[in-house]
């Protein structure tokens with residue numbers, strides 16, 4: 001499923017990424033100074049774990065996301081499937097996917113993507129809070145996973161889809177996860193919680209065409225208990241350098257045994273046929289923001305454990321599925337630096353990795369509680 005995308009990824013790289021970006025980047029020292037001055041005088045947003053938010057604030061967040069799904073798209077003329085402002089974010093992720101996964105820019109690109117989404121909730125939908133995150137280590141057991149407060153039907157984003165044993169029909173399930181998901185438990189259209197019956201306007205897969213379909217979830221608590229284990233989390237936090245950290249986050253293969261934190265969350269929720277498992281259109285499931293919030297929080301935690309070194313440490317290939325993520329064989333690549341460009345077409349300015357190294361810089365200005 002992913003293999004043919006290599007060709008396209010190469011084309012996109014030639015066409016887009018190598019163009020120099022004109023945004024003047026503050027030096028690392030500037031960023032550090034700004035951080036100590038409380039993001040240059042701005043309020044620091046505090047991102048909290050879902051279950052530590054008071055219940056009314058959980059509802060505020062849910063309502064803000066639903067609000068964004070009702071606001072008109074600004075990029076609908078560019079992306080046929082973008083019908084709402086929420087969809088603009090989904091489309092951005094779809095078109096950028098082959099530049100930002102299983103490579104070096106992965107965490108950096110998603111850090112700004114989440115920041116844009118958080119700002120949109122606040123500016124467009126009057127949300128007063130920060131993007132919450134998910135501490136999956138509180139839910140990483142076979143029996144506990146589905147009971148997570150994150151999946152609560154009233155004060156959460158809803159749970160699993162109904163179990164569908166046979167997902168082999170290519171009309172109903174035109175795109176499935178390449179990994180065979182062990183012990184899948186769902187697969188049906190989400191029928192509970194605040195997003196019950198949600199229609200996702202694009203995906204699955206690499207297309208921004210209008211393809212409305214029901215949001216599916218397909219939990220695998222067994223996969224979660226393995227890929228999101230405490231030992232996998234500890235291995236990431238204990239990594240001695242960014243190169244190793246990034247492997248511990250992104251995994252070593254698409255075999256179940258090679259899945260770690262990133263894939264463990266996407267595939268533990270999305271399973272064989274759910275939106276959250278799709279590399280391109282996973283933001284169609286609003287749990288996406290919690291999956292990537294969890295990773296961003298872990299990156300921040302890892303950075304601050306040795307800030308003087310890690311505030312400016314980045315590594316990994318510029319090309320997706322290149323070494324050390326060469327799951328399908330060797331792919332030509334270069335290792336990235338802090339100057340590597342991050343692009344957000346139709347979402348304001350382009351950045352470099354350097355611009356997002358510190359969550360407490362003047363542009364990002366958030367922290368994790």
Ligand SMILES: *[C@@H]1O[C@H](CO)[C@@H](O)[C@H](O)[C@H]1NC(C)=O
Nearest residue numbers: 016017019343344348349350
């Ligand atoms: C961002 O970068 C892309 C690719 O290089 C380019 O097409 C686009 O015009 C840039 N956007 C801005 C606002 O500079």
Ligand SMILES: *[C@@H]1O[C@H](CO)[C@@H](O)[C@H](O)[C@H]1NC(C)=O
Nearest residue numbers: 142143182183184221222223
């Ligand atoms: C998971 O699936 C395997 C293979 O079908 C089975 O042996 C095992 O009992 C299942 N585990 C659980 C917890 O359901």
Ligand SMILES: *[C@@H]1O[C@H](CO)[C@@H](O)[C@H](O)[C@H]1NC(C)=O
Nearest residue numbers: 240241305306307308309310
């Ligand atoms: C921070 O990293 C550097 C370089 O790897 C290392 O020499 C130093 O001991 C580390 N400091 C802490 C507090 O771990």
Ligand SMILES: *[C@@H]1O[C@H](CO)[C@@H](O)[C@H](O)[C@H]1NC(C)=O
Nearest residue numbers: 243315316317323333334335
């Ligand atoms: C990229 O960085 C890794 C880790 O330091 C290194 O093993 C690899 O040889 C580098 N690749 C290239 C093409 O420089």
Ligand SMILES: [Cu+2]
Nearest residue numbers: 093101110279
């Ligand atoms: Cu992504």
